[in-house]
Amino acid sequence: MPSSPRAAWPLVAVFAAGYLAAYLLPTVVGRLSAGLGLTPAEAGLVGSTLLFHSAVAGFVLASRVERYGPRRLSRLGLLLAVGGYGAAALTSYVPLVVVGVAVGGLGSGTATAVAAAGIATQRDPHRASSLGLLAVSATAGALYLTIPRLGGGHVLPFAALAVAAAAVWPATGRLEAAEGSVAGPAEAQGQAAAHGLVAVRPRAPLPRRRSGAVLAGAMFCWSMAQNALWGVSGRIGTTQAGLSEVTVGAVFAVGLGAGLAGVIGAGALGARLGRAVPIGAGTALIGACIVVSSSARGFTDFAVGEVAWNVFYPVVLSYLIGLAASLDPRGRWAVLVGSASSLGVACGPVTGSVLSEHAGYPGMGLVLCVLLLAVAVPMTAVALHTSGRPPDCS
DSSP states (O other): OOOOHHHHHHHHHHHHHHHHHHHTHHHHHHHHHHHHOOOHHHHHHHHHHHHHHHHHHHHHHTTTHHHHOHHHHHHHHHHHHHHHHHHHHHOOOHHHHHHHHHHHHHHHHHHHHHHHHHHHTSSSHHHHHHHHHHHHHHHHHHHHHHGGGGOOSSHHHHHHHHHHHHHHGGGGGGHHHHTOOOSOHHHHHHHHHHTTOSOOOOSSOOSSHHHHHHHHHHHHHHHHHHHHHHHHHHHIIIIISOOOHHHHHHHHHHHHHHHHHHHHHHHHHTTTTTTHHHHHHHHHHHHHHHHHHHTOOSHHHHHHHHHHHHHHHHHHHHHHHHHHHHTOTTSHHHHHHHHHHHHHHHHHHHHHHHHHHHHHHHHHHHHHHHHHHHHHHHHHHHHHHHTTOOOOOO
């Protein structure tokens, strides 16, 4: 069926509800630390718990959405999100908060898996994905502007996640109709795999094994570094830069908008520079942004570092996804590299918290910058090595 905003909107809504938790991670971690008396490392661990359970749900369900049905699975995911995040919001007993976060993370991952599988079958999956990113960025931006004005504590961000999941529930009734497949099985499977979202298990051996393994390992470290910063950015702004939570929320909102501009710019640039230059140079620029943000002592440095980071991060990510997809036309390396990236995302918050606790925020920034510069070398090498070459089993 044609891919149109009207047909795709239920998938976009479910995608936004599932992805929102990752976008709100800085305020979630910051408020867990301030509101429940957790150390930064403990709060980061709770944030990683949320992301890890979300990733697990995605891994388990990625190839099973069609079997169980998108409507049923999306409603299960939203129910888990409402129950888990709602329970976390209603208690101050830390073990129960952790359990609620884990259940909510499973719900977020389930919703995201359903939406991603459906988006991959649209006639124009890139457009549908862009609409999903626009929706989640706009929602997160509005919450970053609103939550700080309504009071402190951990209740509000978790309540917002629960309310967002509940608000999307009516859209699930149209998922079956909205998710008509327009591509053949092989084409749809390849499109989904290009997003790292659907498990592909053909019997043929994997091509470019060395290149794929190197890219997967580097992608784990790359994603971990990004989310190590994102997980503690709120605390950097309030404790080191001396900004109010309202101001920090405004910076995040602007940064999310800048990220959309980055995605649009990457689409316009396309393959004019190949993949090696955007990946290598872009990763180096991200490392510099992390140093600026983590060393910020005032508004200007913090805003420049965070907004610039939000511009370059999605640009480089889009090229990395394309590189992973190019390693295997059947999409298997895209799935494996995407899985490695998800594990890095889950490890990010606790990594940032532990590093900042032992080395301070500036020290954390330097460590992450060195890590990014180190992984930029093999990622760029893979891009150069595989450029224009047909797949092989090397």
